[in-house]
Amino acid sequence: MSGIKEPAVCGNCAECKYDCCFSNRHCGDSHIFGLLTHEELHALMDNKRQIHFRPGETILKQNTPLTHLVCIKGGLAKVVSEDPKGKNLILQIIKSNSIFTGGGSIVDDFRHFTVAAITDVDCCFIDTSRLYNTLTKNSAFAIELLKHSNNQHLKMLSTLINLSNKYMPGRVADTLLYLKNNIFETNPFDFILSKQELADMSGMTKESFIRSLKEFEDSGLIHHSRNTIEILKESELTEISKNG
């Protein structure tokens, strides 16, 4: 893990070509940084640091103070809720160009999740103390962040319903469809996730996940080998997801 202090640059500056929040001015679908003026962007990003993480490294640790926002510039990371007894629940996979506020921002200012790199990850750390100031000055930015927050809220609701109302086959189907349609966006897809991680996404033990996957394989719904899964009958998987 290495921290490189970046110069204050933005899409409006000649020298600025290489950074997600600056040159592209968007994180995920929200284009949230595009709402800032040149000056506001500089004020917020001035002392931003871009950091590289290797697979497996912890980017943010649950229960530590929330001092920075994180923008994922490249790579995949997992958002994990760690519980004292060691049961991990993977709530979300974060892709390139997404902004991660961590839930507790502006509320209790500590982190409620751990974020860990799955692949190599490049990301920016943005000071939350500066965020407050930006929110005050630019209400369009504040509204966009509110939208982002509400979006996360709805995603978590969907996770909650999936995990609490469905039996294992439905939950496994959800995980597979989520990976194909939202994360990897190819079929078949190579995944870097272990069976334990897939189980942690589905709220079950790895043994149960494996058995459920095998049933799908035997029914011809999917085909999987070491690190690849191909979804053969998506509509049937969707049915299984719906029926719980």
Add this chain to the structure above:
Amino acid sequence: MSGIKEPAVCGNCAECKYDCCFSNRHCGDSHIFGLLTHEELHALMDNKRQIHFRPGETILKQNTPLTHLVCIKGGLAKVVSEDPKGKNLILQIIKSNSIFTGGGSIVDDFRHFTVAAITDVDCCFIDTSRLYNTLTKNSAFAIELLKHSNNQHLKMLSTLINLSNKYMPGRVADTLLYLKNNIFETNPFDFILSKQELADMSGMTKESFIRSLKEFEDSGLIHHSRNTIEILKESELTEISKNG
């Protein structure tokens, strides 16, 4: 259910004494409406309607368009996620003086929950189309709403963890402690909720809830009769909650 068009009044007007959002200027802990100027308050609340609901009535219905915010002025309501197969999950109980945005606001603008009255409920409906304008003009208000949203987010996270990581006794303990400490704030407490509703709060069938409750009774942790529950050994219940 009756709708009474209210005059545009606020805490600054002489005639205004009777309304939660106006005279008290707060909803729950957030005092969010206190951040608005006299003019902004009027602009937002001008055509507000105050409505009375009787026990059991639906206040907001899942999957309908999200056109209004709701402020609960008096009474208790339940926030329910209804699933197509009829499995209901009660996510939250709403008390007096709380604001309910419903998750989907500013995102997809439809409701992701049903809200139903448990007791008699008085509440105000505030036009969300006016909300956007207010957010734009008053960033402190926007930040406060963001805080509210993040708060809801964290509460949902806690629900998610409780439901997915704990066995039944832990979940029942959570429900009982939540009712005592957050909703009724007395001990013993009279509850108006049916066993089915308590089970829906705990993510299990009513039969399972009843059995779990009986075990607590037999172990001397609680005492319950028809509509009253008394928590006798809170610290032990807290342990059960922690250990899942």
Add this chain to the structure above:
DNA sequence: TGTCTTAATTGACATTTATCAATTAATTTT
């Protein structure tokens, strides 16, 4: 008061899921 209806409770049983131990496969290290 007795009838009707709904909610609460109990018991027997089936299903779902986790746990534990053993084995095999894959990966890393030496």
Add this chain to the structure above:
DNA sequence: AAAATTAATTGATAAATGTCAATTAAGACA
């Protein structure tokens, strides 16, 4: 390449939870 470690898989079993049916209790009503 062999040894050592870690991950994946399988089977047997136990624990957790849901389902169904039957019974009792409580509340509503005429």
